[in-house]
Amino acid sequence: MSGNPPSIVLLPTSSSSPTSNTSVPTISTHPTVRPPLILHQQTIQSNVSTPYKSVVVKPYRESIQQALTTASGDGQPIVLKSNDYLESHQPNKRLALDSSDINNSNITFSSTSNTLSLATVIPQSSPHSTLRLVTPSTIINSNEISTIQTSGQQILLQQRGNLVITQPIVTLQVQPDPNLAQKENHTNAILFPTDPSHTNIRISTTEHLPVQYQRKPCNCTKSMCLKLYCDCFANGLNCQNCACLNCHNDARHEEERTKAINATLERNPNAFKSKMYKFANTTTAQPDRPLKGCNCKKSSCHKRYCECYESRVPCTNLCKCIGCKNTEQSVHPLNIGFYRSGQPKTTTQTPLDQIPRTGPPTETSIPNNVFNMEVTEALATCLLVTGQQCEMNLTSDLDTQQTILKEFQRCMHQIVRSALGRPPLPSTASFD
DNA sequence: GAGTTTGAAACT
DNA sequence: CAGTTTCAAACTC
Structure with a gap:
């Protein structure tokens, strides 16, 4: 790890001020006593649909200890106290960070010896702290920019150890190492042998996910995936496993991507939001989920060319379609707004x-x-x-x-x- | 798989 | 704002 203090670099996102300039604001955190981490757990919407990488878990207590130790910006190790409460290990628990975590500088991270860990301290009135591991200690390949891609969002560990969060929502899925499951059931204090094969990031697929949760890879050839033509870009996601040509919608072109996002937002402040979202029982536009009508002329709104049809919502009076057959009657109520992002289903x-x-x-x-x-x-x-x-x-x-x-x-x-x-x-x- | 059609996004 | 062009996906053969 270099001598640079850890810092968090927050790139502008669609939810941050879209009109701000494109320079990258930097927020530095220098945790002194304990990592000033406050995470709120939030229910992940079921439209989380994209491939994610998962990481293998070290024994819980060890990982937390390592995270706390390496997260200490002033070099003073933080030692777990015996009365610190360790949240029970939830290997696949999805945790989400959002921009407020970053804006409040209450995120920290650790990176040393090419490992990355995140741990949280949940403030409580009691003298005990509740410690929650967000990511286990994970070996990062230092030869290249390493990315944990999760649900299209990403945490980017740069070589200097800076943490770049490119989207306001970051979800992490931690996948248990099957070899560890039994040990961890026995005790979470057993040290895990530092076998890199057990700690490297690995990619999992979404093949097990229902079709409606899977993201279709794009196939862009000319837009560099930096226009709303690109479905990945339009959904605020980085391309991953796509068949696109000359793709700039990835971590390696973050600057360009950020500029493109800002340019798009300048043109269309409602970009990157679900266009067809509606609640099943209302046609009232939600404050930050504007309804948008289609403009179909030839498809009778009965082909997937029609965004309403594809979103399984009937056309409304906001649409300017001609010869519409995608009416309230023709759309089966079971399908209303069910499959697509911004699902109305509670x-x-x-x-x-x-x-x-x-x-x-x-x-x-x-x-x-x-x-x-x-x-x-x-x-x-x-x-x-x-x-x-x-x-x-x-x-x-x-x-x-x-x-x-x-x-x-x-x-x-x-x-x-x-x-x-x-x-x-x-x-x-x-x-x- | 190639070519056509379509409508949204981008551009003028 | 309207018309045109570009684009990528849907669709057809």
């Missing part, structure tokens, strides 16, 4: 919650055609999403099964009540 609202009540109620019988393809697909979607949420919440297999079964039960009740024309039961589903 943890208590699923596609099945949106099933319209059909037909006149009969007391005990339901129509034969209740289980049509759409209902079946919606049911499958609910169960799939439930499973996905469990996965993201690190729910155990057993609990996942139970949760899915409960969701199935709830869906069946919902379907039957819908078929009988009865109001839906208040949903109590929660996957926190």
Whole structure:
């Protein structure tokens, strides 16, 4: 590690002042006693969809100790006290930092011997501190700029040890080393052999994610992926595993990328926001999620050329389309705003919650055609999403099964009540 | 896989 | 603001 004090360089982002000049503001942090880290954990929206790299965990206590030690800017090691409370190890827990963490200079990081760690101290009134490891100690290849790419956001460890956060939201997924799982269950104080193969960053894929959570690689040839033509860029993401040519939408062209972001925002302050977002039951524009109508002429808004159609939202009076067939009636309510970013679905609202009540109620019988393809697909979607949420919440297999079964039960009740024309039961589903 | 169509974004 | 051009994705064959 060089003699330079650690510093955090915050590049302008879409959520920071878009009109600020393009020079890079630098915020230096010099933690003295303990890393002045306050992280708030936030629920990750289910539109988190992009590939991320994961890191392998060292034993928890050791990693925290290393993080705290190396994070000390004044060279004084911070030693874990016996009464410091270590948050239980949650290997796949997703934590998010946002720009306020940076702006308040309450993020710190450690980098020494090519390792990167982040730890948090959660202030409490008691004399105990709660320590949370954000990233485990991770060996970084010092020969090149190393990047932890997470959900399209990234933390960039430059060779001098500066930390560049290029997006306001940074999510990190920490993947447990299967070899460690048993040891850590036994005790988190066992030292882990410093085998680099266990600590190198490795890339995981999103193949296990449902299709709607996967990001399609772009194929740009002329825009350098620095125009809104590029879907990656438009979504505020760096290109990754794309087939684009002459791509500048990556960490190596951060300066250009930042300029492009600023230029785009100057032209269109609503760039990088979901355009078609709407809540399922309202057409009211949300304050920072403007509705935008389509302008289709030939597709009848029934092709994916139409952004409304692709977003599975019916066209509204904001649209200027001609010959529109993408109406409230033609868009199945199960699909309304469900798949795309800015999902309206809350943890208590699923596609099945949106099933319209059909037909006149009969007391005990339901129509034969209740289980049509759409209902079946919606049911499958609910169960799939439930499973996905469990996965993201690190729910155990057993609990996942139970949760899915409960969701199935709830869906069946919902379907039957819908078929009988009865109001839906208040949903109590929660996957926190 | 190549060529065409489409509509959003960019440009004038 | 309107018209035109550029672009990348969707679509067709």
